[in-house]
Amino acid sequence: MPSSGDAAGRRPHVVLIPSAGMGHLVPFGRLAVARSSGHGCDVSLVTVLPTVSTAESKHLDALFDAFPAVRRLDFELAPFDASEFPSAAPFFLRFEAMRRSAPLLGPLLTGAGASALATDIALTSVVIPVAKEQGLPCHILFTASAAMLSLCAYFPTYLDANAGDGGGVGDVDIPGVYRIPKASIPQALHDPNHLFTRQFVANGRSLTSAAGILVNTFDALEPEAVAALQQGKVASGFPPVFAVGPLLPASNQAKDPQANYMEWLDAQPARSVVYVSFGSRKAISGEQLRELAAGLETSGHRFLWVVKSTVVDRDDAAELGELLGEGFLERVEKRGLVTKAWVDQEEVLKHESVALFVSHCGWNSVTEAAASGVPVLALPRFGDQRVNSGVVARAGLGVWADTWSWEGEAGVIGAEEISEKVKAAMADEAMRRKAASVAKAAATAVAGGGSSHRCLVEFARLCQGGTCRTN
Numbered sequence: 001m002p003s004s005g006d007a008a009g010r011r012p013h014v015v016l017i018p019s020a021g022m023g024h025l026v027p028f029g030r031l032a033v034a035r036s037s038g039h040g041c042d043v044s045l046v047t048v049l050p051t052v053s054t055a056e057s058k059h060l061d062a063l064f065d066a067f068p069a070v071r072r073l074d075f076e077l078a079p080f081d082a083s084e085f086p087s088a089a090p091f092f093l094r095f096e097a098m099r100r101s102a103p104l105l106g107p108l109l110t111g112a113g114a115s116a117l118a119t120d121i122a123l124t125s126v127v128i129p130v131a132k133e134q135g136l137p138c139h140i141l142f143t144a145s146a147a148m149l150s151l152c153a154y155f156p157t158y159l160d161a162n163a164g165d166g167g168g169v170g171d172v173d174i175p176g177v178y179r180i181p182k183a184s185i186p187q188a189l190h191d192p193n194h195l196f197t198r199q200f201v202a203n204g205r206s207l208t209s210a211a212g213i214l215v216n217t218f219d220a221l222e223p224e225a226v227a228a229l230q231q232g233k234v235a236s237g238f239p240p241v242f243a244v245g246p247l248l249p250a251s252n253q254a255k256d257p258q259a260n261y262m263e264w265l266d267a268q269p270a271r272s273v274v275y276v277s278f279g280s281r282k283a284i285s286g287e288q289l290r291e292l293a294a295g296l297e298t299s300g301h302r303f304l305w306v307v308k309s310t311v312v313d314r315d316d317a318a319e320l321g322e323l324l325g326e327g328f329l330e331r332v333e334k335r336g337l338v339t340k341a342w343v344d345q346e347e348v349l350k351h352e353s354v355a356l357f358v359s360h361c362g363w364n365s366v367t368e369a370a371a372s373g374v375p376v377l378a379l380p381r382f383g384d385q386r387v388n389s390g391v392v393a394r395a396g397l398g399v400w401a402d403t404w405s406w407e408g409e410a411g412v413i414g415a416e417e418i419s420e421k422v423k424a425a426m427a428d429e430a431m432r433r434k435a436a437s438v439a440k441a442a443a444t445a446v447a448g449g450g451s452s453h454r455c456l457v458e459f460a461r462l463c464q465g466g467t468c469r470t471n
């Protein structure tokens with residue numbers, strides 16, 4: 001596509017500003033790579049320093065090494081006193097620290113010669129004013145599902161309408177989409193004073209001032225939510241929405257030289273392995289972890305289980321034996337591999353021995369399962385994961401037992417129930433076929449002329465001086 005550039009003939013320069021956590025960073029890296037190849041513009045990825053986790057710094061180093069066309073733009077955060085939020089989780093604190101440092105982005109963007117921005121939902125309400133001051137169009141890359149985007153866009157209206165009734169947050173019926181049941185609303189949003197709720201509402205209110213919103217999903221995976229957002233049914237005056245997913249892997253995963261999981265997978269029969277992972281950080285209580293271990297053991301199936309035992313990987317010193325219960329590792333040695341390593345999840349999901357993904361349904365994991373055609377057994381724990389599990393079930397990509405508890409609710413999911421669900425999912429040929437058809441639809445969406453490809457091209461056109469809202 002020809003580049004229009006500015007009056008001085010400079011190439012357009014899109015600056016991507018992610019927030020923190022692998023779930024946010026991974027799709028930003030993928031967008032940076034997609035935009036830097038063959039779209040006639042320069043792309044910078046803001047690197048916020050210091051990073052929170054080792055996984056983030058390794059991921060960024062590997063990405064800049066493998067894709068020199070993506071420029072690195074370091075951004076040092078201003079000092080931040082976290083004692084104001086004594087019980088907030090590390091990544092919410094990082095969002096807040098970044099939000100407070102946002103005014104410092106102005107000089108960085110001027111120095112870099114930015115001509116358009118794309119930022120994360122967690123930073124939306126603070127980056128849009130900076131963009132406005134600089135006269136730059138500001139897009140959002142929404143790294144979660146379109147269903148979550150519709151909740152984010154509609155939630156302020158919902159709160160305003162229900163402010164007087166004092167009953168707290170109930171089911172949320174999103175216009176044009178569907179009803180999100182109270183039990184699936186992220187736990188934090190039931191507390192109006194929670195740091196996350198304050199950020200979520202402020203960001204939701206500011207979405208209408210964005211130039212455009214990219215979502216890492218595709219039409220066939222979330223037809224209702226994508227259509228409702230694009231048709232302006234969810235919130236009036238909503239900007240253009242581009243479903244650009246699944247954003248493709250950038251093949252730049254930092255490899256852990258100690259990890260032997262690919263050799264282990266190679267040695268397993270085709271479609272025999274249950275892959276178990278709950279994302280980039282601790283998502284599951286100790287008690288639930290042990291029930292899961294017992295459930296996998298009694299299912300009788302082979303499994304590869306990636307365990308993260310802390311929220312921030314730098315703090316991780318626990319031994320697997322202690323975490324999973326005495327004798328577990330020895331008993332399952334012949335048919336299970338348990339690792340605390342960082343695995344290349346894309347590679348694992350594409351491996352022919354993998355038949356089922358027991359997942360917390362972080363959105364990147366869902367999109368990766370969709371792209372690979374691996375059916376999902378949903379085991380959501382917190383945040384947007386029940387909303388995402390609902391998407392998985394609706395699309396036929398997998399199954400979700402919506403009566404299973406998650407963090408903050410009484411009771412754990414018992415080993416026997418988990419074992420039964422694993423056995424049923426492994427035997428479900430119809431689900432396997434449906435997951436394969438989702439993967440086909442994902443491939444069609446991102447191929448030339450597909451819906452996601454067209455959205456990405458349209459976004460590129462906007463960044464290159466086509467019609468851009470600057471609000």
Ligand code: UDP
Binds near residue numbers: 281344345365
């Ligand atoms: N991931 C990975 N290896 C690991 C753990 C996680 O490659 O050992 C990747 C995974 O493929 C996904 C991201 O990290 O791209 C995690 O994002 P997700 O939204 O699934 O979950 P979160 O960690 O944000 O809860």
